[in-house]
Amino acid sequence: MAKTQPATRKPRAKNIGATLLRTWGYLRRQRAGLFTVTALTILGSGLALLGPYLIGVAIDEYIIPRDRSGLIGLCLLLLGCYLFSGVASWVQSYMMAGVAQRTVWEMRQDLFRHLHKLPISYFDKTSHGELMSRTTNDVDNVATTLSQNLTQIITSIIMIVGSLIMMIALNIWLTLIALVTVPLVLYTTKQITKRTQRLFKEQQQRLGELNGFIEETISGQKVVKTFRREAASVDQLAVINKQLRAAGTGAQQLSGMMGPSMNMINHFSFILLAAIGGWMVLKGWTMVGVIISFLNYSKQFSRPINDLANQYNMIQSGIAGAERVFEVMDSQTEYESGRGGVQLSGVKGEVVFDKVTFRYTDDTPTLSGISFTAEPGDMIALVGPTGAGKTTIINLLTRFYDVEAGSITIDGLDIRDMEKDNLRSHLGMVLQDVYLFSDSIRENIRFGRLDATDEEVEAAAKLANADGFIRKLPEGYDAMLTAGGGNLSQGQRQLLTIARAILADPAILVLDEATSSVDTRTELHIQQAMGVLMKGRTSFVIAHRLSTIREASAILVIHGGEIVERGTHEELLARRGHYYDLYANQFSQASSL
DSSP states (O other), X not given: OOOOOOOOOOOOOSXXXXXXXXXXXXXXXXXXXXXXXXXXXXXXXXXXXXXXXXXXXXXXXXXXXXXXXHHHHHHHHHHHHHHHHHHHXXXXXXXXXXXXXXXXXXXXXXXXXXXXXXXXXXHHHSOHHHHHHIIIIIHHHHHHHIIIIIHHHHHHHHHHHHHHHHHHHHOHHHHHHHHTTHHHHHHHHHHHHHHHHHHHHHHHHHHHHHHHHHHHHHHTHHHHHHTTOHHHHHHHXXXXXXXXXXXXXXXXXXXXXXXXXXXXXXXXXXHHHHHHHHHHHHTTSSOHHHHHHHHHHXXXXXXXXXHHHHHHHHHXXXXXXXXXXXXXXXXXXXXXXXXXXXXXXXXXXXXXXXXXXXXXXXXXXXXXXXEXXXXXXXXXXXXXXXXXXXXXXXXXXXXXXXXXXXXXXXXXXXXXXXXXXHXXXXXXXXXXXXXXXXXXXXXXXXXXXXXXXXXXXXXXHHHTTOHHHHHHSTTGGGOBOOGGGTTSOHHHHHXXXXXXHHHHOOSEEEEESTTTTSOHHHHHHHHHHHHHXXXXXXXXXXXXXXXXXXXXXXXXXXXXXXXXXXXXXXXHHHHTSHHXXXXXXXXXXXXXX
């Protein structure tokens, strides 16, 4: 298991405006819901704004004159205003939750769809746990921000504008005094949020690193237990967890300063307004009810400013999450680079490698000047030590990577001119590392061709020698597999992948050490199944056990990224070169057992 290194701190968001604009691009698709939510927000806020005015009227026109009947009527009107305001707020919150979830549903769908278009090299460089964090935690942060903060922002803006208009209408001089504290609020908000923005971004990055480490550790539990690394793994997690705690604590502590700071400023403003307003009443310059209404409006004016400051602070987490999602969605797909677009049909299976050179990095080439021809129906075996370049040849054939120099052709057509999905539809792979999904056996086989009938699935299983053990299971083909097919033996899992490949019916077949992890008896069953699978198809076999490739049309011995020998099994043994040494070494090891 690879050791997880502490993540380096990434730069702050490059363009918050662009991130918000792209998020709005998803949100505006819910136009009907947004329009209804906005209308309800305006209605609820408008009724709430009417309340303080009615309270002032009640004091000046009914309470001071002692008009009980008029006061009762106005109180009922005030009750109705607040009641309908509360109902409107509840309905808009209810609807906004649906709008937010539909929005992030589309975002998550687009993200997952884009992941399938990314090249294999992207997944080689990016932690699976990090990708999991972006598709779950980061998208959830966006959902929380939209559902909890968007309507509050709209409400706050309406309340600020509405309260300001009412304050000006009641008393322009008190309004000017109330506005004195606004620059102080804005300055305090700016100073706090510019620090929390970085910390919230770092918190999301650390969370992704934590998820990556946990996912890696759980996937490698057998290795962890075998080498007794449980305690070391816990210690390593503690380091990553401590980094996450530090970033999260800093973000929450700084954001927690926002509320008390705003309250202190607002209380000072309220005291100042109450003192001056009371003095104005004593001078006879205004009425008590007007001052009461103004004080209520001043609170309704300052509270939304406070709320906006807190909301802006909280949406930093949502912005960070959205930015991380868009970073993945902006990654170049494997369909955006290079040539491609030709559709190939009726593949015969002639494969030609012509002076192919490739390197994963700028260092020494992994392959250098590889040339060979596979005629239709040929079985080409690739042998050699680990790291020689055998798997790289397959990666180039499938266009998981493109050649640096030279060319690969199928039936005379350069595969770089072929549409990648079309190319891969003619290729079938049975790998050493078997992967089965958490689904039924039937659906795992059907993965090779989704439109296959149950009868075709079962026929493929019979050809793969898998039907026998499947029918012995209590639920047969409908038996559910655990993740990776952990409730089956290695040989049984391999037979299912062969059945999957048979069902796909590819013109060209790749077998990557498909029998290296099974016993001799199971190998016999797999060899029989692979014999059926390879019949009439051009096949490439990466061989671990040389005894399995005696019938190969040609054996290519790869060493240091070059073909050092080629020929049939008998020809290569007669030359007494690299292949002879490999074969003799395996034979002597088998004899000593």
